[in-house]
Amino acid sequence: MIGSNTSAQHPLAYARITAAKKRGAKLITVDPRRTPVATLSDIHLAIRPGSNLALVNALMHVILFEEKGQDDAFINERTEHFDALRASLEGCTPEWAAPLTGLQPEAIRETARLYAKGPNSIILYCMGVTQQVTGTRTCGALANLVMLCGMIGRPSTGLIPLRGQNNVQGSCDMGALPETLPGYVKADSELGHQRFARLWGPFADEQGKKLTEIMDGMRDGSIRAAYIMGENPMQSDPDAAKVEAGLRNLDFLIVQDIFMTPTARLADVILPAASYLEKQGTFTNTERRVQLINEVLPPLPGTRPDWRILCDVINALGGRADYDSPREIFNEIRQVVPSYAGMDYTRLAEEQGLCWPCPTPDHPGTPYLHAASFTRGRGLFTVNDVPDDLGCATDETYPFTLITGRVSHHYHTGTMTRRSWALDREYPEAFLDMHPDDAAALRLKDNWKVRVTSRQGSIVARLRTATDLQPGTVFLPFHFAESPANALTSHEHLDPTVKIPALKLTPVRVEEAK
Known part of the structure; x- marks a missing residue:
């Protein structure tokens, strides 16, 4: 682990x-x-x-x-x-x-x-x-x-x-990545055009931008509009000040969500969506198990499932999206994603989900990948040298290394869990865990309000002395909009390949909040 x-x-x-x-x-x-x-x-x-x-x-x-x-x-x-x-x-x-x-x-x-x-x-x-x-x-x-x-x-x-959420795997399978179409076909490949053009007609043949590149584009003006679904970048993306500057620089912002998030408050148009209990579809989990979900409650008045909203937007833009149900959409998925081809709603219901690849209706699914061979044939050993400098070193001004993460009773930016009084009662505010030796050296006491400052910004949290982390390291959960961890994290230090920021390695200083 x-x-x-x-x-x-x-x-x-x-x-x-x-x-x-x-x-x-x-x-x-x-x-x-x-x-x-x-x-x-x-x-x-x-x-x-x-x-x-x-x-x-x-x-x-x-x-x-x-x-x-x-x-x-x-x-x-x-x-x-x-x-x-x-x-x-x-x-x-x-x-x-x-x-x-x-x-x-x-x-x-x-x-x-x-x-x-x-x-x-x-x-x-x-x-x-x-x-x-x-x-x-x-x-x-x-x-x-x-x-x-x-x-x-x-x-x-x-x-x-x-996976960080229950359908991250399914979203990636369906092409929610900058480089790929559904089924992990490269967006700019000939195979992609052959497979999808017959269903969709002509479409852009270029790869998309990564999230941090999108935020850069919002700030420099090369991206003028954004459509954000079920995401709260004002609280989740690094360097909150730059995120807000980028969102405010847009000509047009659409947010589709189930609650009024900090991001939704900046939107020109809000499209109220139904929650997971109010719609039908599938989730694909970390073991590639595709599972059917059913509508338990009718959507609240004025809200609709995401697929219906998207169909209306596509049609209003001159496209064609005349689906009648999630089942019909899934049947189209089966036509263009070979690993899903053998699944249908009946099988998913009867067999309590199936693990892809499941290429034919009589295939039992694949609980263990790579049993006989790898996708490319032979597995490729790669050389991964340790870089000399990560660019995130502490110094005299910022002597502590900040780690961010979750607590047991909240989830991500707290959009849902912080609206539950029972969950919020357990963790009602942000806290900073610090080793007792570090707290003593700074003359800070347990339960004090402290200010945490990085090169990007500062927040206030309640201090908790904790021996379960090393001296020189502090921990802050990222669920609290009033003390957003992403006000501290950096947009500058990125993985060079996928442009993910170093959210688990931020130099900070800590002092009493006054």
Whole structure:
């Protein structure tokens, strides 16, 4: 478990982890904080924030050069570019990684031995890995580790991204990515035109912009209008001041949501949408399981399901969207997304969901990917070197490293959960966790209001002294509009490949709020 506090973020996954632990499974947690899942672990690596990549490379060094624990048969039969990986890891000893990660070399060795021993080992990761300057490279290194030990393609193995929301996987499957159309077909490819033009007619053949690039475009005027659905960038995107400047610079802003969010307050047009209990459709979860959802309540007066709103907008713009139901839309999906082709609403209802790929009506679904081969044929080992500078270092002015995350009773920007009095009662305001030694050095006391300041902005939160994080590190949840964590985080330090900001690595200072 790396970069994920499942006890607060994914309680159902956490329940499965605790059940597996009771059955005798060994658990390793990589987290700067001693979370409940870390407390449960056989090994807790309290890693220095931002150093995941160094750790993973060191684990592979131990397996390759010290333990000889790699799966040679799997490597020879299923992968390529192994020699390049091996050469890149030769110097990545635990002693090299120790000052970068803050971990003892023997703890790194023990972790490597336990993972490689298996016989079945699984890796779960989340935003603590991806929301870093090295996020893409760390994901690549984790994939290397899995292939190095042959831990993929069978039960209780693999590399599992714990998605941030219940239908992130389904949204990506349907093309909610800048580079792809539904089914992960490249937007600018000939295959994309062949597959989709017959249904949609002519469409733009260029790839889209990434979210941080969109925000840049709003500010510099190259993007003049935006249509935001179910998203609250005023509270979720980095550097809130720049986000607001970009949104206010637009000529026209449409927001489609179920509540009046801080983002919706800036809109020229608001399209009131129905909630998940008030519509029909499918969700696809992190195991690629497509599940049917049904309307439990009728939509409130003046609100409508998203698909109906979108159809009207498309038709008003001169397009054609004459669907009568979500079932009809799903049937179109089956025509253009081969991995969904064998599913229909009847099967999804009767079989309580199906895991794609499910290419034919008689196919049982695919609970375990890559059993016989990878999508590209052979698995590709990649070289993922640790950069010399992450660009997010602390200094005398900003001496603490801020980590952001969730608490158990709230979700994302609190659009729904903070409207529940029972949930908000448990966490009614923002708090900052700080090690008692740091608080004492600053002459701050537990429960005081403190001001947290970064190079981007400042907020006020209530101080909680906590021994479950390391000195020099502070933690702030991101659910509270009155103390928005994204007022502190930076838009400047991005993963060079996917442009994700380093939301888990922000230099800050802390002082008494006056």
